Amino acid sequence: MKPRHRKLAVIASGVTALGVASILVLNAFQSNLVFFFSPSQVAANEAPVGRSFRIGGLVEEGSIRRMADGVTVNFVVTDTAKAIPVAYTGILPDLFKEGKGVVAQGKLTANGLFLADEVLAKHDENYMPPEAASALEQAEKARKTVMMQ
Amino acid sequence: MAINWFKYSSPASFYVLAGRMIPWFSIAAIVLCAIGLYIGFFVAPTDFQQGEAYRIIFVHVPAAWMSMFLYVVMAMWSGIGLAFNTRLSSMVATAIAPTGAMFTFLALWTGALWGKPMWGAWWVWDARLTSELILLFLYIGFMSLQAAIDDPRRADKAGAMIALVGVINVPIIYFSVKWWNTLHQGATVSLTQSPKMATTMLTGMLIMSLACWAYAIAVVLMRTRAIILERERHTAWVGALPEVAR
Numbered sequence: 001m002k003p004r005h006r007k008l009a010v011i012a013s014g015v016t017a018l019g020v021a022s023i024l025v026l027n028a029f030q031s032n033l034v035f036f037f038s039p040s041q042v043a044a045n046e047a048p049v050g051r052s053f054r055i056g057g058l059v060e061e062g063s064i065r066r067m068a069d070g071v072t073v074n075f076v077v078t079d080t081a082k083a084i085p086v087a088y089t090g091i092l093p094d095l096f097k098e099g100k101g102v103v104a105q106g107k108l109t110a111n112g113l114f115l116a117d118e119v120l121a122k123h124d125e126n127y128m129p130p131e132a133a134s135a136l137e138q139a140e141k142a143r144k145t146v147m148m149q
Numbered sequence: 150m151a152i153n154w155f156k157y158s159s160p161a162s163f164y165v166l167a168g169r170m171i172p173w174f175s176i177a178a179i180v181l182c183a184i185g186l187y188i189g190f191f192v193a194p195t196d197f198q199q200g201e202a203y204r205i206i207f208v209h210v211p212a213a214w215m216s217m218f219l220y221v222v223m224a225m226w227s228g229i230g231l232a233f234n235t236r237l238s239s240m241v242a243t244a245i246a247p248t249g250a251m252f253t254f255l256a257l258w259t260g261a262l263w264g265k266p267m268w269g270a271w272w273v274w275d276a277r278l279t280s281e282l283i284l285l286f287l288y289i290g291f292m293s294l295q296a297a298i299d300d301p302r303r304a305d306k307a308g309a310m311i312a313l314v315g316v317i318n319v320p321i322i323y324f325s326v327k328w329w330n331t332l333h334q335g336a337t338v339s340l341t342q343s344p345k346m347a348t349t350m351l352t353g354m355l356i357m358s359l360a361c362w363a364y365a366i367a368v369v370l371m372r373t374r375a376i377i378l379e380r381e382r383h384t385a386w387v388g389a390l391p392e393v394a395r
Binding site for chain 2: 018021025037038091096100119121
């Protein structure tokens with residue numbers, strides 16, 4: 001083998017190793033780093049059965065119910081197509097609100113209730129002053145009213 | 150007037166050039182940082198959902214941007230050093246690594262401080278956070294590998310391999326929030342879309358980014374000068390330097 005060929009072989013094997021490594025990493029990410037499943041994915045049985053996983057979506061408007069013990073909260077996680085009822089006992093993050101993003105970790109019971117042992121708030125990538133946010137909200141309301149008429 | 154750029158690929162002339170550039174970038178870093186932090190803390194409005202806590206963005210995002218950008222620059226100089234056997238390129242790559250690692254750590258640390266009040270967790274193993282942690286390990290791996298090899302030219306070559314292989318991680322970090330479901334939100338500022346934040350907030354963040362750039366350039370130049378002196382200590386020109394001559 002000439003030195004030049006050897007060099008080429010080394011480079012080729014290096015590139016191959018890099019390719020294989022990145023495919024393996026991406027593959028591992030794909031299967032293990034699915035951070036949460038949407039309610040539709042759960043309905044389609046894509047979520048793992050019998051072990052803990054996370055569901056993510058929006059807290060459905062008007063669905064938050066505080067139980068009599070004061071620390072247990074029931075709410076519904078929706079992706080607007082499917083919805084899953086969730087029960088959680090513990091302290092909720094400040095950003096946990098109706099209509100906002102949420103990620104809950106726990107197990108799905110046989111009757112379809114998701115028993116969460118951790119609830120995280122997922123906020124969006126928009127940043128604006130409260131006045132701008134309320135102006136947007138007003139505009140959205142006005143648009144909806146016009147559409148209904 | 151054409152500038153002979155190749156002149157500055159010689160450590161001896163780059164040493165002088167870098168020495169002249171350092172004060173300017175240091176001053177720029179301090180001034181921009183002061184303006185950026187002032188806008189961030191006093192001028193920028195409160196956020197509609199995160200309140201005052203969002204203000205950590207003025208450090209977090211510039212640090213995260215720099216951590217990725219510096220890695221690409223480090224890999225580029227490593228690659229040039231590897232391909233053309235230019236001494237200075239590898240020295241610059243070596244000089245970038247600690248600053249890149251510092252920004253990566255800063256991004257992770259401020260992210261944790263931000264995650265606890267907003268998300269409800271210091272750390273989650275989502276794709277964005279995990280790939281950024283891998284970036285920190287790549288920087289540390291690069292530095293420790295170079296430190297473990299005594300011959301600087303061999304250390305440069307070995308480090309360059311890590312740097313070049315690790316580049317694959319940078320697009321993974323950047324697009325992780327698009328490719329996978331992550332707890333980390335998507336990009337607020339991108340090249341393809343108009344920014345999803347109020348103008349004052351954006352101004353503060355961009356000025357802080359410029360401050361980080363100026364800081365990184367100043368510190369990398371300082372470190373490069375130190376590396377040049379160390380590696381070229383046996384040469385006549387180093388011996389003739391007024392700050393070295395005894």
